[in-house]
Amino acid sequence: MLTPAILGLLVFFVYPLVANLYYSFTSYDLLSPPRWIGLRNYTYLFTQDPRVAAAALNTLWLVLIMVPIKILASLGVAGLLMKARRVSGFWRTVFYLPALVPPVASVVAFVFLFNPGSGPVNAALRSVGIAGPLWFNDPQWSKPTLVVLAIWVMGDVMIIFLASLLNVPREQHEAAALDGANAAQRIVYVTLPAIAPVILFAAVTGAIAALQYFTEAAVASGVASGKSGVYTKLSDVMGYPADSLLTYTEWLYARGFGSFQLGYAAALAVVLFVVTAVFMGLLLRRFDAFNPDGRS
């Protein structure tokens, strides 16, 4: 019964990892056989590639800034729902609903809403006398605007926090209250320690998701640049504006499948693997947690 799954792991996981390492030492465009070029892809990657640094820094930005903000926002809303005793039903649905919107649809919608010239957001700001920024069209604002989007779709993380908040035993709160702890102290000494593992889980999986952030950035660049049409090369508009939205995986895609430098893309993938492995290590140290019955 396990054979298909093992086969799946070998064909789509083990073999590609090994083959990818091999390709990373070659020059390969699918048209002629891979040609061994030693470390040249890596030298180019670390010393010459003019855009990889921007791509890596943008991705790092997303990991360090977008992920924590999204987690704080989810925690905040979950806490608020708990406090107002609105954990189920209408309000939960309201905050969860945006997470259901397909990512491409939500980005297209956000590019429209935040269009600097004609979008409703800047129209609203103008009506109160504020000149809104250029949002997706300004290198300074493009990533923060994606953070707004990330907050809007925080529903899945929020649901997890809600469940774990509900699991915090009431007695602990009551005991702490009897000991004279105020609300803030109860959060710090009772709630947070109880849900810390869940926060860690959300942070690490969020970071790994941010490392592969692709769809939202690519679609935002395409639509906001006005060049998302059928026969535009998507990898030409990636990063718009001014490479501020160029993520690491976009760069990998552009090199590999926009210019068919598959060997170089493989080298980029090896580096991505190493970085991801560090985050995975953090999570897998808690491997036992995946076995609720204690079996490991």
Add this chain to the structure above:
Amino acid sequence: MNHNTQSRHRVLNFIADNTILAVLGALFIAPIVLVLLTSFMSGRQTLTASWWPDPWEWDNYVKAFTEVPLASWFANSTMYAVLSTVFMIVSSVPAAYVLAKIKFRFSNVIFLAIIVAMLLPPQVTIVPIYVMWAKIGLTGTLWPLILPNLLGSAFSIFLLRQFFLTIPSAYADAARVDGAGEVGVLLKVMVPMTRSGIAAAAIFQFFYSWNDFFGPLLYTSENQQAWPVAYGLATFHGSHGTDWGMTMAVTMLVTLPVVIVFFFAQRVFVEGINLTGVTG
């Protein structure tokens, strides 16, 4: 007196909390409302500051189907999502069951590999996998995204395993005592008891396939006949003499199936999300 201030305090707190919730909730719903309203505007009106459709351009929803091959996109997305889901269930349920309930030598190694495969960004292995499909000649279609599900999906196996773990082994043992084989135990005892878990895994797979952009970009961008909705929508604004009104109509249409599925299966779905996250 003391009692009185306390209850007044409570009432004030209640009002404050709910006011904050109402304001936040309005902010969360506003984008959806604005998109819906814009989807009824003419292209010219979307470029103005007014946000109430005048006149109502119902035509946008018709034009969405006549000016772009939206019907074909929907058909492709449906095929992608339904086949992936069916294939995933057939392959992943047995695998998850074995990993959860049967002890054997390498079970931990395999489970660890499944977790790593689940967490690994797809881009890490995309070069060799793309080369593989290119050699087989299936690029330009959605099959490279559908067929792997026949060999299980790491995330689904993980999720289903967690569901199976919650079912006491005693049930399976009883069936075994009655002479049922492992397949019988799985189909007659375990599957009926984890119906909601399987439903959750199915919904996740369905949503994942429906929303997938990277996969279709990689494998089908050169073949418009194979485009699913998510990829079509991304190329929509700008290619067909489109306007924001129509773009927003398509955006609504693309989102609708997901929302419908969600409302039918809300309970199962939320349960599933929690199972992926509750580790501590």
Add this chain to the structure above:
Amino acid sequence: MLKASIAATAVMVVLAGCSTASDSGPQPEKDAPKDLSGNISVWWSQSDREADEARTALEGFKALYPNVKVTYHDGQSDEQIAKAIATNADIDIAISSGPDSLGTFCTSGAFVDLAPYMKRDKVDMSVFSGAAKEYTQLNGEQCSLPWLNNAYGLYYNTDLLASAGVTEPPKTFSELEDLALKLTTYNADGSIKTLGFNPLMGFYESLPPQWMGTVNASWMPKGEASFSTDPAWAKLMTWQKDFIDKIGYDKLQAFTAGLGDEWSADQAFETGQIAMVLDGEWRVAFIQDQAPGIAFKTAPMPTADDNADAYGAGYVSGSTAGLTRASRNPEAAWAFLKYATMDTQALVTAANLLKNMPSTEASRTSPDLTLPEASDTFLHIVSNPYSVTVTPALSGSAVGESVLKFMQQFQAGDVSNLQEGLTKLDSDIMNAIELSK
């Protein structure tokens, strides 16, 4: 069970190791076959109206070879064409919208060297007009043929110019800038209402090669990046930046982001939101189709004040049609390629419908050519000896992309030292070429 899996993996490894496309692609038969049959697939960038019209123009192929069935794949970018060829998809002929990617298509062997076919069938490049001979080959290897020419010039809205009391189009940068500023109007909140001319690089067709003739700049001479050593580029960029600063970068960005798409009926020149725009000759057909009410004329692009001699010339380019190595039916595909690029009647019909420039001498002088008056400008640009084109570079579109990116950064004010930036741009381009060798 584990054994079977390992065996399967071994098969995959072998599969991936061997190359199915190790040969150098199709070779011509000794003599041109008389009877052709079968299917061929043509992938091109044209879509919607343009694709329909181009199909009409190529109808005659059916009469010549009734047994060959042609299938068209519309709206294909270079990226998608590259994918299709690399994955050995059903693609016999690729017609790319320009020579940008020709460097990679030729060096990788995606486009087959046409010399053996041309030699066998005794056709040569002399039938094509000027620039087309340059941008269709790489280092002497003829790996594509030109299909129609593109020429770039200035479109101006005569009503809007008349409202400023102007009837003649600007001929120099200073005239363009003065007029553009005069024609720019603002809303009460200070945002732009209508724009005279958009100086932002990357706006519609405003790309680096389209500007090089205006300042007499060079493009990768002898395959070497010279954007820092050729002072013309810095001059162009400095002028554009001054122009932008007179209006305000943020205002221009906000205005530009609110404009309709280049290929839609909301294109800003067609809606009257912009008075003058740099565009290709095909815009004449788009205006006819999408905005017949707009009153406009065309003229060559204004040139730098000290480069007035070059006025009248412009940037010339065109679609490049190649025979791909993935072709299963190369002889029929070659017959189609020859017909599409060299048949006078087919080219004249295509030019008349698409308002593109005919790319052979015979079609350019054909009495059946009935282009409207607005197209004359472009006919003159094509035949102007000072008109310029870009010869394909080794690293494909990487050069154009990098130059555009840099110019946009500079316009945004993100480059503190222009000369240093250009020097780095040059070395980045050369490094990229080195890696793709």
